[in-house]
């Protein structure tokens with residue numbers, strides 16, 4: 001499978017969200033990455049359910065909803081109804097992660113788990129059978145436009161090794177600070193889904209940036 005590119009809509013111009021989503025449609029983006037922040041689990045507040053529902057009316061690709069909210073289990077059904085196709089919750093934010101992942105799948109969405117830069121990979125062991133996507137954070141969550149944490153490349157490699165022991169395909173998504181200048185190393189380390197916010201929307205040519213990210217080829221020898 002070739003990799004997927006997921007523009008992070010957090011970095012778009014919110015006053016022109018429909019226009020920016022349509023740009024992503026036309027450029028062939030694979031998923032739309034949607035960062036929901038509550039001002040509790042992370043310091044920032046982004047947007048909530050009605051805005052996600054509005055995005056759904058314009059996006060041709062699946063909505064990849066990344067919940068950076070405390071106790072996300074309260075809102076899984078609501079985000080599914082708003083149009084989320086993939087629902088990702090933070091292992092650190094959820095008291096009953098096993099139950100929440102079960103519910104996401106019962107709702108008919110793909111289940112994702114996000115892990116912060118300071119969270120060890122072994123926190124995935126008890127739940128790995130229940131997830132479709134691991135969102136490996138390469139910045140501390142809360143804001144777009146932060147610098148990529150270099151040690152994430154090794155963490156991606158280690159995650160790939162860990163997941164290779166399992167039969168079902170679990171996608172590795174890398175989120176935070178990924179741009180044209182470091183996407184190749186992220187891909188070579190094992191990323192299946194590249195999230196990029198400021199790397200696309202602050203680029204002089206956003207559709208060109210999406211297409212360049214899509215055109216990269218994984219060099220497995222480099223891993």
Ligand code: DX5
Nearest residue numbers: 008141142145176177197198
């Ligand atoms: C960070 C978010 C990211 C962010 C990525 O908390 O989860 O998805 O929008 O944006 P960039 O690519 O600018 O780091």
Ligand code: ZN
Nearest residue numbers: 033035066175
């Ligand atoms: Zn995100």
